[in-house]
Amino acid sequence: MRKTSKMNFRRRDPAFSIAHFSTGPGGWVMLGLLSVLASSTSAVHAADTVELVLQLETSLTSDSNPFRFYEQTAKPTQPDQGDQGQGEQSGQPGVADDKKFRNRDSITGTDVRAGAIIPILSDRTRLILTGSLGNRHYKNYKELDHHLLAGDATLQWAAGQIINGQITAGKEDRLFQYINGSLTDKDISHQKRASANVNFKLTDEWSLNASLDRAGLNYDLPLNQLYNFDERGRQLSGRYYSPTGSSVEIGTRLSETNFPDRNEQDIADLDKAYKESEVFLDAEWRYSSKSVTSAHLGVIKRKYDVLTERDTNLSNILLRGTYHYSPKLRLDLQLWDRPFTIVDRTVVYVLSKALRFDAQWKYSDKSQMNFSTLFQNSDNVLVPRLATLADGTSRKEKLIRVGLGGAYEFERGFRLVLDSFYEKVQRESDGINLKQAVIKLGLEYTYENLPGSNSRMGLKRYQHSLSASDSLR
DSSP states (O other): OOOOOSOOOOOOOSSOOHHHHTTSHHHHHHHHHHHHHHSOHHHHHHHSOOEEEEEEEEEEEEESOTTOOBSSOOOOOOOOGGGTTHHHHSSSOOTTOOGGGSSOEEEEEEEEEEEEEEEEEETTEEEEEEEEEEEEEESSOGGGOEEEEEEEEEEEEEETTTEEEEEEEEEEEEEOOOOSSSOOSOOEEEEEEEEEEEEEEOSSSEEEEEEEEEEEEEESSGGGGGGOEEEEEEEEEEEEEOTTSOEEEEEEEEEEEEOTTOOHHHHHHHOSEEEEEEEEEEEEEEOSSSEEEEEEEEEEEEEESSOGGGOEEEEEEEEEEEEEEETTEEEEEEEEEEEEOOSOTTEEEEEEEEEEEEEEEOOSSSEEEEEEEEEEEEEEEEOGGGOOSSSSSEEEEEEEEEEEEEEEEEETTEEEEEEEEEEEEEETTTOOEEEEEEEEEEEEEEEESSTTHHHHHTGGGGGOOSSSOOOOO
16 A cells, blocks of 8 residues: 655656756756766865765666555456446456456666755855656556656755754656556656745754645546645744753644545545644654654644544654664664555545564675564545445555665675565455565666765655655654
């Protein structure tokens, strides 16, 4: 099951060329980044503060279940005229449930990523530009061949020692994340995001933070466009810092989410908008130089625009512990209880409770490995009109996911990369399983003019790791 949550969203031409991508707006962004990298090095040496990164990657991926079919499915049924398209997203197989879509496939990929950190007035006021372009070519399901595009711009600023903040804008185009074999058509999702926040340092211990943000998601396929949304949010919080480095933050967040492309039946099933207000507490406890524990405890009050009988209170809880066992080994444990949304017209939202463990082992200066395991219980709150279970309220699922990754730097800047996961989902109502195994082998080259620039720019987020933990607020 893949998320399209606001709170937090795969894979033709093997002869990749920059010129091929320069025809679109994203291509000009990437060309601009590359021109910075190719500009006179004398200017870089003169300033000695501009950070530049260029990263190239070619990869081969094997996917055992690209459309994420369940192992056993019910006999296909023909939907009524009034519910055309329901079968494609309802979690029940329709006419697209065909053996030809159940085969393993291999995907070749090529990516170019680049970034720059440009000080403007000082090291505390700087512009960070990052971007990624790529393509994916499927051996069997050639209709899924597609290009990937992502870019972000962040302005970090400071006015004296009291006020600082940042302004961020970004976008990302990716292949639709398939859920349960109920959709086999190609679709591309287009994400946009922007935010601005300002932090007032009242004293050495106390600060006040205010932020505004906006996010949007749009799909190309008409069938999925009822999930196009626009979200606007605002947040206000106060934080206390202890002398030991621990902190406590209390605040509130308000947001409005609209779904502009829903028709009357969609609105009757899922509504056209809702508002959320969250009161939260964030805490971070630095027990020692080796261990850090953090928590986000929030209660969300959701109010629907039309279907007011669905108004509800939701938990938003994240607990995390990090332990640096040694300079080479880091251990992370996460537990969460939070809601998210999926592209399934029978599901209003999903309540997820999970435990995740991650281990990162730096064997040497040239090699490292990572391991992760996830146990998740999901409760799919169903649309009453479309629910098929006897209780007519929810559908429960259990997920187990194991990830393994590694990298070996055989020459300066050149790395061999392994990334993989195995996932099993079981529906409690009928015991039907969904299984998927994905393994990716890649060759990566990274140029950075200052050590650590790649990490400081966060280019790794464009790789969408299969085995490493997702970033959670």
